[in-house]
Amino acid sequence: MMIAFIIKRFFWLLVTLWAVFTVSFILMRSVPGGPFDREKAVAPEIKRNLERRYNLDKPVLVQYGLELERVFLHGDLGHCMNIADASVNFVIRQGLPISAALGILAMTFAVSFGVLTGVVAAAMRGSPLDVGLRLAATAGIALPNFVVAGVCILLFVFWLSLLPAAGWGSLSQLVLPAFCLGAPYAAEVARISRTSMLDALSHDYIRTARAKGVSRTRVVLVHGLRNSLLPVVSFLGPAVAGILTGSLIVEQIFGIPGLGVYFVKSALQRDYTLSMGVVLLYTLVLYTMNFLVDLSYAYLDPRVELE
Amino acid sequence: MRLEGRSLFPWIAGAAILCSIGWALDRGQLPPADFTFVNGTEVKSLDPAIVTGQPENRMINALFEGLTRWNPETLDPEPGVAERWDVSDDLLTYTFHLRQDAKWSDGSPVTAHDFIYSMRRFLDPRTAAEYSYQAWYVKNAKKYSGGGRAVRPGDNVEVELNVDPNGVNSIRGAVIRGKLVRIEDKSGNELAGDALDTAAGDASLNIEDWTFVVATEAGEERFRYADDLSASRNEPAAGERHARQILLDLHDVGMRAIDDHTIEFTLENPTPYFLNLLGFYPLFPVQQQCVETFGSPQWTDVENIVCNGPFKPEFRRLRDRTRVVKNEHYWDRDNVKLNSVDFLAVESSTTALNLYLTGEVDWIYDVPAAALRTLLAERPARDDLNPKPMLNTYFYLLNVTRKPFDDVRVRKALSMAMDRTELTERLLGAGELPTYSLVPPGLPGYDPPQSPHENVKEAQRLLAEAGYPEGRGFPTIEILYNTHEGHQAIAQLIRKQWQNNLGIKVRTRNEEWATFNSSQRQLNYDVSRRGWIGDYADPNTFLDMFVTGGENNCTGWGNAEYDKLIAAAAVETDPAKRLDLLHQAETILMDEQPIIPFYNYVSKNMVKPNIRGFYNNIQDTHPLSALWIDAEEETPNPFMEGRK
Numbered sequence: 010m011m012i013a014f015i016i017k018r019f020f021w022l023l024v025t026l027w028a029v030f031t032v033s034f035i036l037m038r039s040v041p042g043g044p045f046d047r048e049k050a051v052a053p054e055i056k057r058n059l060e061r062r063y064n065l066d067k068p069v070l071v072q073y074g075l076e077l078e079r080v081f082l083h084g085d086l087g088h089c090m091n092i093a094d095a096s097v098n099f100v101i102r103q104g105l106p107i108s109a110a111l112g113i114l115a116m117t118f119a120v121s122f123g124v125l126t127g128v129v130a131a132a133m134r135g136s137p138l139d140v141g142l143r144l145a146a147t148a149g150i151a152l153p154n155f156v157v158a159g160v161c162i163l164l165f166v167f168w169l170s171l172l173p174a175a176g177w178g179s180l181s182q183l184v185l186p187a188f189c190l191g192a193p194y195a196a197e198v199a200r201i202s203r204t205s206m207l208d209a210l211s212h213d214y215i216r217t218a219r220a221k222g223v224s225r226t227r228v229v230l231v232h233g234l235r236n237s238l239l240p241v242v243s244f245l246g247p248a249v250a251g252i253l254t255g256s257l258i259v260e261q262i263f264g265i266p267g268l269g270v271y272f273v274k275s276a277l278q279r280d281y282t283l284s285m286g287v288v289l290l291y292t293l294v295l296y297t298m299n300f301l302v303d304l305s306y307a308y309l310d311p312r313v314e315l316e
Numbered sequence: 317m318r319l320e321g322r323s324l325f326p327w328i329a330g331a332a333i334l335c336s337i338g339w340a341l342d343r344g345q346l347p348p349a350d351f352t353f354v355n356g357t358e359v360k361s362l363d364p365a366i367v368t369g370q371p372e373n374r375m376i377n378a379l380f381e382g383l384t385r386w387n388p389e390t391l392d393p394e395p396g397v398a399e400r401w402d403v404s405d406d407l408l409t410y411t412f413h414l415r416q417d418a419k420w421s422d423g424s425p426v427t428a429h430d431f432i433y434s435m436r437r438f439l440d441p442r443t444a445a446e447y448s449y450q451a452w453y454v455k456n457a458k459k460y461s462g463g464g465r466a467v468r469p470g471d472n473v474e475v476e477l478n479v480d481p482n483g484v485n486s487i488r489g490a491v492i493r494g495k496l497v498r499i500e501d502k503s504g505n506e507l508a509g510d511a512l513d514t515a516a517g518d519a520s521l522n523i524e525d526w527t528f529v530v531a532t533e534a535g536e537e538r539f540r541y542a543d544d545l546s547a548s549r550n551e552p553a554a555g556e557r558h559a560r561q562i563l564l565d566l567h568d569v570g571m572r573a574i575d576d577h578t579i580e581f582t583l584e585n586p587t588p589y590f591l592n593l594l595g596f597y598p599l600f601p602v603q604q605q606c607v608e609t610f611g612s613p614q615w616t617d618v619e620n621i622v623c624n625g626p627f628k629p630e631f632r633r634l635r636d637r638t639r640v641v642k643n644e645h646y647w648d649r650d651n652v653k654l655n656s657v658d659f660l661a662v663e664s665s666t667t668a669l670n671l672y673l674t675g676e677v678d679w680i681y682d683v684p685a686a687a688l689r690t691l692l693a694e695r696p697a698r699d700d701l702n703p704k705p706m707l708n709t710y711f712y713l714l715n716v717t718r719k720p721f722d723d724v725r726v727r728k729a730l731s732m733a734m735d736r737t738e739l740t741e742r743l744l745g746a747g748e749l750p751t752y753s754l755v756p757p758g759l760p761g762y763d764p765p766q767s768p769h770e771n772v773k774e775a776q777r778l779l780a781e782a783g784y785p786e787g788r789g790f791p792t793i794e795i796l797y798n799t800h801e802g803h804q805a806i807a808q809l810i811r812k813q814w815q816n817n818l819g820i821k822v823r824t825r826n827e828e829w830a831t832f833n834s835s836q837r838q839l840n841y842d843v844s845r846r847g848w849i850g851d852y853a854d855p856n857t858f859l860d861m862f863v864t865g866g867e868n869n870c871t872g873w874g875n876a877e878y879d880k881l882i883a884a885a886a887v888e889t890d891p892a893k894r895l896d897l898l899h900q901a902e903t904i905l906m907d908e909q910p911i912i913p914f915y916n917y918v919s920k921n922m923v924k925p926n927i928r929g930f931y932n933n934i935q936d937t938h939p940l941s942a943l944w945i946d947a948e949e950e951t952p953n954p955f956m957e958g959r960k
Contacts, residue, residue, distance in 0.1 A: 040830075040831070041830070041831045041834045041835070042829075042830030042831050042832075042833060042834040043830070043834075045446075046830055046833045046834055046837070047368075047446065047833065048833055048836075048846075048868075049368075049867075049868055050837070050867030050868055051446050052448060052449065052461070052462075053465075053517075053519050054441045054461065054462050054463045054465055054466070055441060055444050055445065055446060055448055055461070056444075057441075057519070058441050058442055058443075058444040059444040059446075061543075062444065091360060092358060092360055092361075092634070093360050093361040093363070093366060093367075093613055094360070094361045094362060094363075094613045094616050094617075095613075095634060099634075100634060103633070103634045104634070104635070109336060110336035110337070113332055113333060113336035114333070114336060114337070117329075117333050162670060166670065166674060167673075167674075170674075173674065173676065174667070174670035174671050174673075174674045174676065175662065175667050175670060175671055175676075176671075176676070177636060178346075180337075183337075261663065261664050261667065262664065262666070262667055263667070264660070264662045264664070264667045264671070266633060266634060266635040266636035266661070270635070270663075277828050277829060277830065278829075278830065279830045
């Protein structure tokens, strides 16, 4: 049952990757400008050799076949067209751990802070604290990353001189980026967990528990929380993928050598191989996260059956 | 089972968080380098032959050294690996005498053969060096780098044979020398004369379809281009052999090693800036043994690379930092004062400024425009900021193949109707100077000719004369720029000025970089922005761009007289006459005005006040080997000269 489920999902993963590969391949090659177009013209014989190195001199269908074979049979994403010293696999190996570490920290902050405020707000529904937290959550969702980051830098770097402005490597350099990256997700989690908590608290079994004399705290934290976590978990799947790859702005502002920047930059530079690599990576991460979320449903809620 | 799974959940999450913090801190804190600076984007490669761009320039200059090097203050060529040189009277032959103590970072000597190897590799079309034209001043170098499309019957050629496709990719195949007899096209007809020239220039024709007939020692042989892979899989056609490529015979290229420490270059034309070019990074040497042992690009890995400059790399973290340390084998090591330098790959100029202001870095080369105005207005004046003009012009291209730009009166009217002072003082404000010429001021012996200055009345008269009184009947025109807030602000301002002064309708359009370049090349625009940085300190680097059909012309403009003057200047041996010819050429350009220059860039360096050996210069080039730290700030700081 479980194994059949996993095999089925794996098959669809391959199909999804192939479809994404094909669509990206067509899109990349249909925008004007190529990877070796420069402001200063490149001599034709030189350009031909540059293109030949990446098989770009061959007919598009042949290119498609070669790329498909290399990526799916050999697991080799090819060589970057822009950073000539590095292969795409190498760029991902260097950047992914950093993006992942940053993303996990941001997510931890988002979930712990978000659930906490959501639960508090729900438990004290209608109180000034609830209104205040909801306002803060709305602001957190609405404010773009770079505004939050800018304010934080002014406050913590220039006025209070507590934290470094940018860079990667020490604990103090992690605080601001993880906070700025996690803030909008924390706000979203708070909103979701408040709603689902309110929903859970309105059920009959809660009233039964209260009637039995269970304390208010225990009702909220045990009976209510367990049942209100599912919507948060289902939000986590796409959120983790998004946080991993959507860290473009935070990475730029804080000079963090993660992967986020490549999602936009490789496409702008027409770095076909690198942008294909990061797009496939995103697909893989998104798919895996959704898969894990589905699996965790079954664990968290015994009523859910895998199919 | 289910219960266990559920109770395991928090533990797994906790472990993941700990792991990620561990990962994040894995790189650890390093002791700071002697000097840390922001180098912009991650460098494309550490291979001098294949890179272009400023971050690469700074990196390669630290790691390698050419025959000459530039004086950090004046940029005049000084002895580098060559300790002295002789120039023939006709200015065509340069003989360089290499110093005996020049060493690679592995301790082996740098010889004349290293330079020949590196130059050949640089010119080899298979290396695909985008900057190869920097070496085309050497006799026949251009022809060599043109490969099979550049050779003609009667030329001495070298045929490079295919190699094992699984071998090291930087090793050359065996070479057969001979004389090219003829080239046959797809259907076996001989290509000769104009037909050959046309075919060679047609990129849509595959060179693999041609047969090169070469008279070798073995008699007449027929060669055909083939990839290593296809050559190893397929037998050649009957009576033919596979060849990796066919080039002009290297012996006919104007360079040779006379002995281990003497090298001679013969040039196409007298080139007054040839000594400067040899100090420019694309022409720096690489070590054959290193390149051929590891292959390309693996030889540039920090563990493998062998270099000959003042520094060698210690580690490189992509888009993070590259640390270089002093090269103990460098011949001039006693004058290199910094023991380690960190290159930070930070792209955002705001982030760079934050790092600088919090004392994390010692030098940033760019400051965001808004912050620059505030910093310049500080009183007392800052002691670490001193913008100075550079060899760099910002201008608009006009597409003369489109109406109404085919009319010179319209082009002049547009130029005269803009207010450059408003642009430089109100909008830019870093001390940029308005300009009316393509070549920036500041080149010795050259006073650039001016296009007509602002004159709104005259502009309106010219427009009326061209048939558009008060802008009536004038089509809506569009200013194209690449996506960037600075370019956008300028385009909006020019648009406003043209609309107010000429009564014409103007739109703006932005495109991201790659699309923008392709639109420019295909003349798919009305008015388009361009900035041009001089490759070397000479007017020619700006002026030869606008010869008829020039690859970087992109305006559709051409003038036979202009072409003649540029060509004459290239062969003129008398420096004063040569500059005069270039001056005449620019006079034509400024009179016909296919371009509208507006201002010259200024450098925007911020350098910690305790750094010495850092000078403002027109190419904004600052060799790291010249820097030292005056911790007590006891000596005067030449960087701040001229700032009140």
